[in-house]
Amino acid sequence: MAAPHLDEFERIARFFAPLAAPQALGLLDDVALIDGPTGEQYVLKTDAIVEGVHFLPDDPPAQVAQKLLRVNLSDLAAKGATPFGYLLTTALPAARDEAWLEAFAAGLAADQKTYGIGLLGGDSVATPGPVTLSVAAIGRIAAGRAVLRRGARAGDRIFVSGTLGDAALGVIAAKGGDLGIAPAERDFLIDRFRLPQPRVALGPRLVGLATAMMDISDGLVADLGHICGVSAVAGLVEAERLPLSPAARAALARDPDRLASVLGGGDDYELLFTAPAAAEAQFLTFARETGVPITAIGRIEAGQGVRVTDKDGRDIAVKVAGYEHF
Amino acid sequence: MAAPHLDEFERIARFFAPLAAPQALGLLDDVALIDGPTGEQYVLKTDAIVEGVHFLPDDPPAQVAQKLLRVNLSDLAAKGATPFGYLLTTALPAARDEAWLEAFAAGLAADQKTYGIGLLGGDSVATPGPVTLSVAAIGRIAAGRAVLRRGARAGDRIFVSGTLGDAALGVIAAKGGDLGIAPAERDFLIDRFRLPQPRVALGPRLVGLATAMMDISDGLVADLGHICGVSAVAGLVEAERLPLSPAARAALARDPDRLASVLGGGDDYELLFTAPAAAEAQFLTFARETGVPITAIGRIEAGQGVRVTDKDGRDIAVKVAGYEHF
Numbered sequence A, B: 001m002a003a004p005h006l007d008e009f010e011r012i013a014r015f016f017a018p019l020a021a022p023q024a025l026g027l028l029d030d031v032a033l034i035d036g037p038t039g040e041q042y043v044l045k046t047d048a049i050v051e052g053v054h055f056l057p058d059d060p061p062a063q064v065a066q067k068l069l070r071v072n073l074s075d076l077a078a079k080g081a082t083p084f085g086y087l088l089t090t091a092l093p094a095a096r097d098e099a100w101l102e103a104f105a106a107g108l109a110a111d112q113k114t115y116g117i118g119l120l121g122g123d124s125v126a127t128p129g130p131v132t133l134s135v136a137a138i139g140r141i142a143a144g145r146a147v148l149r150r151g152a153r154a155g156d157r158i159f160v161s162g163t164l165g166d167a168a169l170g171v172i173a174a175k176g177g178d179l180g181i182a183p184a185e186r187d188f189l190i191d192r193f194r195l196p197q198p199r200v201a202l203g204p205r206l207v208g209l210a211t212a213m214m215d216i217s218d219g220l221v222a223d224l225g226h227i228c229g230v231s232a233v234a235g236l237v238e239a240e241r242l243p244l245s246p247a248a249r250a251a252l253a254r255d256p257d258r259l260a261s262v263l264g265g266g267d268d269y270e271l272l273f274t275a276p277a278a279a280e281a282q283f284l285t286f287a288r289e290t291g292v293p294i295t296a297i298g299r300i301e302a303g304q305g306v307r308v309t310d311k312d313g314r315d316i317a318v319k320v321a322g323y324e325h326f
Helices: A008-019 A022-027 A061-077 A098-115 A166-174 A183-194 A220-231 A246-254 A256-264 A277-290 B008-019 B022-027 B061-077 B098-115 B166-174 B183-194 B220-231 B246-254 B256-264 B277-290
Strands: A032-035 A040-050 A082-092 A118-126 A132-142 A157-161 A212-215 A234-238 A271-275 A294-301 A305-309 B032-035 B040-050 B082-092 B118-126 B132-142 B157-161 B212-215 B234-238 B271-275 B294-301 B305-309
Touching: A008 A022, A008 B098, A008 B118, A022 A032, A022 B118, A032 B082, A032 B118, A040 A061, A040 B082, A040 B132, A061 A082, A061 A098, A061 A132, A061 A212, A082 A098, A082 B032, A082 B040, A082 B132, A098 A118, A098 B008, A118 B008, A118 B022, A118 B032, A132 B040, A132 B082, A132 B132, A157 A234, A157 A277, A166 A183, A166 A246, A166 A256, A183 A246, A212 A220, A220 A234, A220 A256, A220 A271, A220 A305, A246 A256, A271 A277, A277 A294, B008 B022, B022 B032, B040 B061, B061 B082, B061 B098, B061 B132, B061 B212, B082 B098, B098 B118, B157 B234, B157 B277, B166 B183, B166 B246, B166 B256, B183 B246, B212 B220, B220 B234, B220 B256, B220 B271, B220 B305, B246 B256, B271 B277, B277 B294
Parallel strands: A040 B118, A082 A118, A118 B040, A234 A305, B082 B118, B234 B305
Antiparallel strands: A032 A040, A040 A132, A082 A132, A157 A271, A157 A294, A212 A271, A234 A294, B032 B040, B040 B132, B082 B132, B157 B271, B157 B294, B212 B271, B234 B294
């Protein structure tokens, strides 16, 4: 009889959480905070991506490099930190030639300029398997100011940046699924999946206002569940309020069941945060300054778990388990 | 016509060095130094290992975990830093079950205790390929005190810790090669390959005395070549002075050509450092305190390159390219 297979969270809780240093926040926050120069802390985050799992063999190498960096920068932004630098490890099969590596490095160079970061070191090894890439990113923040997942309080509003569901719909389109939308809309969604836009300008502005924050990588409902779980509160999302791009709105108009991709799909890398309702006016200013919309989508209540309601206040069943990146 | 294949150093120089932040020391030192709390710096180092390249599929998972950690801790020690914590990424195929992961985590736990470090965070992903593991290790050192590779000066002596060549001879034995030595000696050599002993107690003691330092992972001659290259000096090694374990000595007695493994073989993870001759008396004290022998093996001269001479002062030809971990 095969042993039951543990999912990633169970594996972390069982095998790795007991190894965590105090600075790792019990591995509940996806980052560690270590003391920096006077008055500052470093925020540490690591993420790996694998060819055939997180990106496709034919994806342009510059885009692969940028996705690798950006998923890490998104985590730093979601703590309110400003990106500083990164370490890189590459495991490459012999078939990846210098042209691939040159384009990959060009992607890194472009994003280093965009985000004001530098390469701090790395390791390059050979592998008989798929391209496997890992980044350890380092950000800086004023000491004690990082926005953790555990601070959500009953009465807070729930906010998100940007639009939701684009990446998950983009995965469907990239795999050849017919969303019944115009080619330009389809391309927009695929782009949103291929190249996240980490909210590095917005995240630091939310420090001192947001009570809890993370980025959306596993899907809205799953990630809100993480905030609610460690904050010991319940989350209520009103589906009518979810911010949708014109392309996602068109896809939902054709097939309302695509709402599942908006609620459960990952890879949007938008900020999900909670704050008192009084902060909303300030958020509108930040949205104007950064060009990134901010939308209130629900509220935090006493209790536990995440509920989603439709326009008539009825619960919508949400399937959150098993989101696959593609 | 295929493009000529660049080796790892050429790839780093061409594609990654232009991306390096100032703190990365031009990627010439294998570590970065960033500002820490007042008066301190953090030393950052990352290393990846791949199943089938750096370890064997049947290697005990606890030992794989320990080798992964220790190769990184060895680099920190070689700068004079004290280890502090690490980030871990694991890419695991589905066939690696919970038992494997449990043993792997137990290996990490044991070494965390041995070396006084904690897990700062990580990422666990699935892969269709071989087990691929990456660690980003962080050490601490007094600001400005890290021992770099670039400080070797003509007139310095060259020193090494421990004994040399054991790991390379251990690889030969592990692959079934007959060294003509006793089984206990054979097992000793294989152990030296499987489980490095990073010199974490010795490294920090050498701060202020050693003018240049690194650990030996690519082989004595290649790694001394790195020190000499960035220090713009020449290195002269007297083969008669090389510290050998009884097992390595027995293997060389059977086949003097095995000297190539001592000079060119990697994976010993001993400290290689340069210092004025006057420091040698102090080193003997450190050797007593830490239980790790320190041996003078040659000297730094004006010029460039690395020469090895025999007991009659004649040059020994050394093949350094193409060391394979196994």
